[in-house]
Amino acid sequence: MQALLDWLDGLLANNSIFTLQTLSFYGEGLTTTVQLVFLSLIIGLIMAVPLAIGRSSRHGLIKWPIFAYTYVFRGTPLLVQLYLIYYGVVFVEGVQESWLWPLIKDPFMPALVAFTLNTAAYTTEIFRGAIKATPKGEIEAARAYGMSPTLALRRIVLPSAFRRALPAYGNEVIFMLHASAIASVVTLMDLTGAARFVYARFYAPFDAFLFVAAIYLCLTFAILYFFRFLEKKLLAHLKPMT
Amino acid sequence: MKKLLSLSLLSLAVAATSAQARDDDQIRIGVDVPYEPMEFRTPDGELTGFDIDLGNAMCAEMKVECEWVVQGWDGIIPGLMARKYDAIMSSMTINDKRREQVLFSEPYFTPPSAWFAPSSTELTEATEGSLDGMSIGVQRGTLQDNYVTDMYGNVADVNRYSTADDMVLDMEAERLDIVFLDYPVGQSTLLESDNRDYKVIGDMITEPKQYFGDGFGMAFRKRDKDLAEQFNQALETLRNNGTYDDIKARYFDES
Numbered sequence: 001m002q003a004l005l006d007w008l009d010g011l012l013a014n015n016s017i018f019t020l021q022t023l024s025f026y027g028e029g030l031t032t033t034v035q036l037v038f039l040s041l042i043i044g045l046i047m048a049v050p051l052a053i054g055r056s057s058r059h060g061l062i063k064w065p066i067f068a069y070t071y072v073f074r075g076t077p078l079l080v081q082l083y084l085i086y087y088g089v090v091f092v093e094g095v096q097e098s099w100l101w102p103l104i105k106d107p108f109m110p111a112l113v114a115f116t117l118n119t120a121a122y123t124t125e126i127f128r129g130a131i132k133a134t135p136k137g138e139i140e141a142a143r144a145y146g147m148s149p150t151l152a153l154r155r156i157v158l159p160s161a162f163r164r165a166l167p168a169y170g171n172e173v174i175f176m177l178h179a180s181a182i183a184s185v186v187t188l189m190d191l192t193g194a195a196r197f198v199y200a201r202f203y204a205p206f207d208a209f210l211f212v213a214a215i216y217l218c219l220t221f222a223i224l225y226f227f228r229f230l231e232k233k234l235l236a237h238l239k240p241m242t
Numbered sequence: 243m244k245k246l247l248s249l250s251l252l253s254l255a256v257a258a259t260s261a262q263a264r265d266d267d268q269i270r271i272g273v274d275v276p277y278e279p280m281e282f283r284t285p286d287g288e289l290t291g292f293d294i295d296l297g298n299a300m301c302a303e304m305k306v307e308c309e310w311v312v313q314g315w316d317g318i319i320p321g322l323m324a325r326k327y328d329a330i331m332s333s334m335t336i337n338d339k340r341r342e343q344v345l346f347s348e349p350y351f352t353p354p355s356a357w358f359a360p361s362s363t364e365l366t367e368a369t370e371g372s373l374d375g376m377s378i379g380v381q382r383g384t385l386q387d388n389y390v391t392d393m394y395g396n397v398a399d400v401n402r403y404s405t406a407d408d409m410v411l412d413m414e415a416e417r418l419d420i421v422f423l424d425y426p427v428g429q430s431t432l433l434e435s436d437n438r439d440y441k442v443i444g445d446m447i448t449e450p451k452q453y454f455g456d457g458f459g460m461a462f463r464k465r466d467k468d469l470a471e472q473f474n475q476a477l478e479t480l481r482n483n484g485t486y487d488d489i490k491a492r493y494f495d496e497s
Contacts, residue, residue, distance in 0.1 A: 107401075205320055
């Protein structure tokens with residue numbers, strides 16, 4: 001034990017990499033990553049619910065445009081979408097003079113828009129699948145009770161669809177966290193951006209990236225734990241009785 | 243593809259049979275493009291620039307065959323260590339931090355750094371006060387990045403780019419107020435830009451040495467002392483016979 005402590009002590013004393021400055025970069029990166037991922041997931045979730053309902057609609061005019069949107073955003077790499085939104089948009093004539101410019105100027109907004117549109121597309125498809133998988137009997141029963149289609153959707157279909165979608169959605173949240181690692185290509189100082197900064201400054205890939213990998217692991221662990229808790233709570237009625 | 247495969251197989255075989263992976267009559271040199279006018283591609287894809295021409299001239303002087311390997315800047319030293327190439331010649335400034343990792347040749351060029359901003363800017367000098375709240379662009383991992391981060395990181399918003407291209411794009415898009423670059427690079431990418439007018443703010447900066455080092459040098463693995471010495475001698479010859487000045491005149495205004 002003492003040997004271990006001595007070793008740790010020596011390790012920290014002899015390092016020029018994890019100084020106050022670089023640690024503050026990692027701290028700043030953690031804030032940016034969490035903000036970016038959290039906001040895009042929340043907004044994406046809010047967008048995805050009506051989109052998924054529309055996507056399950058029988059009307060082609062509602063269904064197909066939403067399909068086109070999810071197809072495009074699931075069918076192209078997030079990195080390409082980010083490049084298009086960040087670098088591409090400045091080539092739109094007159095954008096620098098428009099009221100939108102202060103928002104687009106900062107890399108945070110374009111990244112948030114790209115991430116939100118991307119996660120909304122995936123979440124829409126997750127929810128659509130869950131809605132589609134609603135047992136027919138449940139809907140028929142609701143109709144037999146005299147519920148209107150809207151009421152049946154609100155009381156029967158959506159609550160059970162959300163429960164079914166939960167495990168898949170938990171995966172999407174983790175994917176989103178990991179996908180956010182590309183934010184540093186548009187100069188955002190996110191966790192990976194901080195790691196790249198330290199890497200480029202000290203030429204120390206192992207130190208820089210292992211440290212950041214550990215932080216991502218902690219974040220993923222928190223997300224896993226949160227979803228396990230939700231599943232336990234919301235899917236309790238599906239568990240076999242003991 | 244096939245050629246590439248057989249080439250890599252060959253190099254694998256060479257690496258397996260001898261401890262010295264480098265084939266003596268072929269030297270691979272790592273370079274990050276584009277970084278005008280030091281290294282960039284012509285419209286038809288050929289590598290060119292001051293480093294490329296000087297490097298080829300040195301190789302010709304040494305009577306060896308050189309191959310250029312393109313590698314992104316932030317992985318360029320790890321690439322050397324991983325034996326993807328035997329030397330780096332990519333406008334790399336000699337400094338102590340890098341000296342811990344690599345062996346440098348004699349400096350072959352000393353460029354100043356400078357601040358560049360659109361001509362319409364109200365800035366007249368770059369100080370902590372005048373840069374307060376500005377968006378500054380630098381290339382990630384360069385000495386300019388270190389200098390700006392340490393001097394102005396607390397007051398200004400430092401944006402780091404993987405390539406100089408991306409940075410110029412954001413400069414044109416008015417996302418950046420000012421950038422800090424090697425002067426020759428700023429000269430060819432910004433001052434000679436057709437899209438907007440740019441100017442140099444304040445003086446050329448070459449001090450303190452702690453950041454700006456001793457100029458550009460080629461970098462080698464520490465054990466390759468002989469190779470570095472060969473390049474030093476070739477450089478000496480080229481400086482004496484005028485070839486060096488010819489190449490320099492091709493890429494730089496009198497300054």
